[in-house]
Amino acid sequence: MNRPEGENRDLFAIADLAREFGISTRAIRFYETKGLLTPERVGSTRVFRRRDRARLILILRGKRLGFSLRDISDYLSLYEADRTQHAQVKLLIDKVDQRMDLLEQQLADLQTTIGELREIKKLANERLAQAG
Amino acid sequence: MNRPEGENRDLFAIADLAREFGISTRAIRFYETKGLLTPERVGSTRVFRRRDRARLILILRGKRLGFSLRDISDYLSLYEADRTQHAQVKLLIDKVDQRMDLLEQQLADLQTTIGELREIKKLANERLAQAG
DNA sequence: CCACGGGCTTACCTATGCGTCAAACCAGTT
């Protein structure tokens, strides 16, 4: 009745992945046009294997991290075994470092903003109390 | 000869602000069309006061924080003195909280990614050593 | 036989946030 779950299977339809990861089939096709996924075909129908599924997971993580599909594409090329070239890897590690710096900066800015909002909120509350 | 600096003056031309904050005049006009800035006019020429300059600073911080101009616009409405309504403020504080959660999530994801990159780098180095 | 669910492709549409001219208008100077 219920097929084995993600990890255990080896063949996935586009809708399977879409459902599993809560994205649209359109998005998946889009990633393919950008070269991030390269599903096989049976006739004209896409057939994804575990490898594609793994890549998709990395794609989605990359997106959560705020990287562009272009960046993610570069990152994915790291996983193309043999071509693991030192320079490439360094370049990507640098990108990740930059991204971390940016996020830390943002967190700091946010602390400031939060402080201001609390202040505004306090004033608002006082005003409400007086008006009441 | 040299005019007083930002803080001390009260009138600014569009180019003054653009220069001071390292953005284009086009960007400033764009913010105006979006209602984030409302400079006065002398004839057809925009004239900005300290208030506009202050708002611009907030706009730029909002952008650093990754908020959309729409969000920033909402945030700025907080500074419209009297209308500091409790609900509004809460709503925005929520947004900031959400943003913080997101950033923390991103930082966590980044730690994972960094770990993986280090691993890849290590493998690459080993391979280089063997090849050498 | 025919409808129905999925999948495919092509192609146009959207939202963001400006960049990049273009054409025009003043103001002050030479």
Next chain:
DNA sequence: AACTGGTTTGACGCATAGGTAAGCCCGTGG
């Protein structure tokens, strides 16, 4: 008068990441 520099409004362009049909094909079940 001509030129320079700054400003204005319009309007089109661009990149990113898909959304949203439209139209076609295929296999299945009633």
